[in-house]
Amino acid sequence: MREEDSNWFAKWEEELPSPEELIPLSQSLVTPDLALAFDLRSPNQPQPQTTPPQQTNSSAEFAVDSSGDEPARTLKRPRLVWTPQLHKRFVDAVAHLGIKNAVPKTIMQLMSVDGLTRENVASHLQKYRLYLKRMQSGGGNVVGESDHLFASSPVPTHFLHPTARQSSDHFVPSFVPIASLQHHQLQFLHRQLSAVNFASQTNNNGKAMDQSLFLARQSQHQQQQVLTRQASLHLHSQVANYADALEQGANTVLTLFPPREN
DNA sequence: AGTTAAATAT
DNA sequence: GATATTTAAC
Numbered sequence: 001m002r003e004e005d006s007n008w009f010a011k012w013e014e015e016l017p018s019p020e021e022l023i024p025l026s027q028s029l030v031t032p033d034l035a036l037a038f039d040l041r042s043p044n045q046p047q048p049q050t051t052p053p054q055q056t057n058s059s060a061e062f063a064v065d066s067s068g069d070e071p072a073r074t075l076k077r078p079r080l081v082w083t084p085q086l087h088k089r090f091v092d093a094v095a096h097l098g099i100k101n102a103v104p105k106t107i108m109q110l111m112s113v114d115g116l117t118r119e120n121v122a123s124h125l126q127k128y129r130l131y132l133k134r135m136q137s138g139g140g141n142v143v144g145e146s147d148h149l150f151a152s153s154p155v156p157t158h159f160l161h162p163t164a165r166q167s168s169d170h171f172v173p174s175f176v177p178i179a180s181l182q183h184h185q186l187q188f189l190h191r192q193l194s195a196v197n198f199a200s201q202t203n204n205n206g207k208a209m210d211q212s213l214f215l216a217r218q219s220q221h222q223q224q225q226v227l228t229r230q231a232s233l234h235l236h237s238q239v240a241n242y243a244d245a246l247e248q249g250a251n252t253v254l255t256l257f258p259p260r261e262n
Numbered sequence: 263a264g265t266t267a268a269a270t271a272t
Numbered sequence: 273g274a275t276a277t278t279t280a281a282c
Binding site: 079103104105118122125126129 | 266272
């Protein structure tokens with residue numbers, strides 16, 4: 001491989017962890033109550049030290065499904081609370097998709113937050129758009145007290161520029177040599193990998209780490225290949241489910257590219 | 263599925 | 273009463 005290729009990757013790999021920063025980015029929306037109720041984690045496993053997105057659910061109700069399948073669907077989900085952390089993730093996702101082609105489903109996938117629904121994102125997106133609108137007109141200092149959440153994470157400049165190019169910078173087009181991705185794009189992938197590392201540490205402390213590192217190395221060998229948009233989503237998706245796979249003892253290997261559909 | 267508007271909950 | 277989030281309607 002060429003020098004510059006190994007360069008960006010080296011940087012990428014070095015900048016990795018920083019657990020403090022990762023903690024708030026990962027983890028699920030499954031409330032402690034629910035996790036406990038459905039035995040989603042080891043009984044003696046203490047509560048995760050992370051700050052899970054808060055949810056208001058004083059009266060945890062359960063729609064008892066006798067068939068016992070997918071509680072997630074029959075359960076009355078607690079009212080979602082958009083914490084600054086969650087919102088930041090949201091903004092990041094939108095930024096990387098490009099404001100114009102950022103739609104609920106895609107945003108949701110990119111955020112890869114367990115328990116987060118498309119409706120949740122759609123709703124938030126609607127509100128966020130209103131905020132942006134109100135922001136382009138109102139100079140920028142007429143912020144209502146209700147905008148605290150939105151103000152918590154800076155609005156990427158290009159969000160306010162419907163006229164200028166935006167897709168080129170933040171939209172990962174089809175067939176982009178992975179080695180030619182922009183810094184922020186690599187950074188994003190990097191974060192995803194970091195999230196995996198973190199998840200591995202908290203869940204299956206140990207052999208999990210090896211696999212996530214494997215992904216990193218593997219991608220190094222695949223620099224020459226191209227990263228399709230679909231592949232990108234696939235990667236995010238895999239990363240999202242990685243921790244779960246580990247818990248189920250699956251000897252899963254993450255792949256950078258989705259399996260061929262024949 | 264995405265948007266918008268009405269309904270609820272906090 | 274206002275606002276944040278959900279639900280219904282298109």
